[in-house]
Structure formats: C-alpha cells, structure tokens
Amino acid sequence: MLPSQSYSNISLFQPPAFLMVGIPELEAIHGWISIPFSAMYTAALTGNCLILLAVRRTPSLHQPMYYFLSMLALTDVGLTLSTLPTTLALLWFDHRLIGFNACLVQMFFLHSFSVVESSVLLAMSFDRFVAISNPLRYAAVLTNNVIIRIGLAIVTRASVSLFPVPFLLKRLNFCPGKIPLSHSFCFHADVMKRACADITVNILYGLYVVLSTVGIDSLLIGLSYTLILRTVMHLASPRERIRALNTCVSHTLAVMIFYIPVIGVSMIHHFGRHLPAIVHTLVAYVYLVVPPVLNPIIYSVKSKPIREAMLRMLMRQG
Template sequence: SATNTSFFQPPAFLLMGIPGMEAVHGWISIPFSSMYTVALTGNGLILLAVRRTPSLHQPMYYFLSMLALTNVGLTLSTMPTTLAVLWFDHRLIGFNACLVQMFFLHSFSVVESSVLLAMSFDRVVAISNPLRYAAILTNNVIIGIGLAIVAHATLCLFPVPFLIKRLNFCRGNIFLSHSFCYHPDVMRRACADITINIRYGLCVVLSFGGLNSLLIVLSYTLILHTVMGLASPRERIRALNTCVSHILAVFAFFIPGITMSMIHRFGRHLPHVVHALVAYVHLVVPPVLNPIIYSVKSKPIREAILLHILKAGITSI
C-alpha cells in the first residue's frame, strides 16, 4: 500500500474554467467560441492569401505567415480543453496529456516571441537598407530563420515535461487554476522541491521573452535613428507606417505575457479569477487580434483576403 512518503503522480488533473463563474460557463463559452473561430479563420485566411497571391511572396509576408501559423498552433493548444470545460464541464485531463499540452502551449508561445523578433529584424533591413532588402532576406535565409526558431524553441522546452515527471505530487492536490496545463500552475501542485523547475522556467522566460523584447526595442531604436535621418516628413511617416501593425502585435503579445509571468511569481495572493483572465488574455487574444490588425493596417493583405473571399463566394454560387 502507498504511504505518505511514496512517490505519487496523479493519473489526471482537474481543470478549472473561470473560478467563481462556473454557473455561467455556458454563456461564457459563447465569446470564447467566437474568439477561437475568429482566430482560426483570420489566420487561415492570411496563410491562404500569402500562398495564393504572387505579389505577397516577399519576406515581410513570409514572416507574417509564420506568425499566423504560430497563432493557429497556439489556438489549437488551448481550445480543446477550454471548450470542453465551458461546454460540457469536462474537467479531467490525463497526466501525460497535460504534459503534452503544456509542451506545445509553451513552445508556440516561445516561437511567437521569436517570430515577432524576426519581423522586427525584417523592418530594420527594409528601412535601413532598402536597396539590399531582397538580397539580404532571400528565401533560403527566411527558411533558415524559421527552422532555427522552431529548433531553438523545441530544444529549450523539451526538458520541461521531464522536469515535471520527476516530481512527487500531493495526493488530492490535482486542481489546476486554468482550463489548460500551464507549467507554473502544474509544478506548484507537487509536494517536492521545485527549485530546478522555477530556475529553468525563469531562464526560458528571460532568454526568450526578456531578451527578445529587449532586441525588439533595440531594433526600433535603430529604425527611429534611420527614420529621423530622412529628409522628407512624408518619407518618415511612410516608413513608420510600415511598422504600426508589428508594433501593435508586439504589444498584444508581450504585455499580457509579462503580466502573466509576474502574477504567477509575485501575485499568488490575488484572486484566482485574476490569474485566469490574464492567462486567457495572453493566450487567446493575440491570435484573434493579429489577423485583424494586419487586415486593417496592411492594404495588400486586406485586398488579397477580400479577393479570395469573393472568389470563394462566386465559386460556391
């Protein structure tokens, strides 16, 4: 028979939706379902538009495709369990399934952070050295950047599930704070020393979220320095206008992400509903906003999407 000191891992965890609002989960599922639909449809349309529009076969739109594909992955990482909790009150997730979801969720978050950095590099080259833009960012270079981002994220996140697997968990302490498996939430359910998990997680956050955000700030410092050197105010405005969409996407991703990390480390006394809402804003809202931002601010993307929608409508008729 098991004793209090024996090694224990729960066969499953119990997920929560929005604490204190369980009675209205059915109503809450409506905006969540709408957001997931918008995220998948919007990012899917961007991928389709870039693929089928020859004029969009440029580095800027290739990076946008990477961002859209990452948003699809991030959406699919949280959607099944979130909607299962909100629609059917199905809260159970197997231990290994939880670790798999946790790996993909954090991997896509890290990839998105790196893609946003790559997009800032694209803007630096386009504004600082426009004559050599196509020569610097060739298709092979873009493919190499994409593969490096995925490989780096995979290698850095690969140890995380195994760091969780080695922990001894408390019997009965199987309630997670979200409707998905988030590493800080899962590791704090353990009855063991989680110092290594905390330090490794902090290292990943600083090396990706912290370092990438600093490099993005540095990129825009270079961009502003270049733009201020332009003679014509119209040229300055035109150059900066090409960065607006990217800046909004950066804010939409990093501000909730940094807030979520800070709350998990220093805001444990806050109500659970605050933790849940910040997590949803970080993981659900950016995939919804990004296609909207780029569709509104980028005329070529908007026209390509409308053209394909029109073609699809004519074909169906």
C-alpha cells in the first residue's frame, strides 16, 4: 500500500461495490445460521408492530409513556429493516456485493436509527422522572404537542448529525479492487478503514457524533435516574417506593440492552484490533439485532396494559 501522501496525485477512486464477508470462519454454514437470524428478524418486526398497533387501537394507552414506547418500537423497526436485506441476502443466497452508494445510504440510516434510539431512551427517562417527581402535573407537562416536538427534535438531531458522514466518505480515495467489509452491512468504522487515504477528519467527526449524541444521552439518563432515586427515597411508604421503582424496570432493561452493546462495539473497534474477526462481527450483531428483539418482550412482560392490549388484539384477529 502506498503512503497516504502519494494519493494526492492519483485520481479519486470509489469502488463500484464492496464485498461483504458475513460471519467469518462460518461461511460453510451460513444456510444454518440464517435460521436463527430469520427468527430474530421476524420476532423483532412482529413484536414492535404489535406494540404500535396495540397503542394505536387502545384509547387507554394514549398516554405519554406509551407514545414514547411507540417511538421506541418504530425506531426498532427502522433499525431492523436497515440490516435485514443485506444480511439475509448474504446468508440465504450468498449475495455478497453492495454498491458503493447503496452502502452509504444503508450506513446513514443504520447509524441514524441508532442515534434516534438513544434519544428516545433519554426522552423515556425524562418521562419517568416527571411521572415520579411531579405526578399531578404529568399530563400538563407532557402534552401531545410537547411529545410531537420531542419526536421532531429527535429525528432532526439524528439526521443533521449523520448527514455529513456519507459525504466525508465520498471524498476519500479507496484502493482499486473488491474491498471486503467485516460485516453483512455497512458500518461507518468498517467502511472508513478501507480507504487508502488520511481518515483523520472522518475519525474525529465520528467521535464527535458519538460523544454529542449517545455520550450525552447516557450521561443525562444517568442524571435522570439519580434524581428519580432521590425522589423515591423521600417517599414515606416502602410500598410507594417499590411501586415507583417498578415503573422504571422496563426502561432500565431497555437502556442496558442498548448501551452495553454500544460500549462493547466502541471498545472493540478502538482496543480490540487483535481479536478474531468473528468477535467484531458477533458484537456488532448483538448491538443491532438484539435490542429490537428484546424490547417488545420486556415491555409486554413488564407492562400489564400493553400485554392485555396485545392479547385482545390477537384474540380479535383469531
């Protein structure tokens, strides 16, 4: 490979397509691996769509808490659909090529939905804080107009933050030939490292996006739970304390299954370069596939109104 300085005299090269590797060292059994992946994608889409329909068709669920849950479910549907086409095409049909521009589009939506999910989890923590600290003004604070504005702000924030990323990649020079990717989808850190050029700007902007979105969100979520715990400790009755904390269990689990894999992906990309390729791949799949599968299960198990609404809807269909 030539030094990055020498590429200033070479015309810009963008590959017509990237070559997706899939799950390294397990290529021979991709057909079998497609079975659990298909099951997880089906569970994610079915569970989240059921939550959306249950909230829409049940007037008693037209409350701020369930509106935010609908945002989370809609985000999980988008995150699932971002990786489903290329992953299943590779596992089912061994279709490994993805066009350069298609790769950038997939990457934009994949990371945008990740930022949206982080922001929705922050909004849900604010919802729990208001509900516990000031229940009498809960409906007055979180009106429908406020919730709509929060939703628009979340989408705008993610779109504006991620919009420059594809263009920063298009300015890079890539090495000629079929360039392999480490996953069955386009991940920013993965695509960026395939360039035969100086990627300092891309690294710094990627770090800025992570810190200004997921980083800040995680800190604010931690702050909100600190305030929630302080409020709960001032409640007179132990039963009231348990009941208040119980309303946060579902959200706490959702935060954990999202942020723990996010931290794992970040740590591996920065410090785990010598780990086997399959470790990078599996952690990325956990980050992108597992939360959309588990969130509907968590909320249907822990939230009695959601569970009953979903059961009524399924019984009507039957």
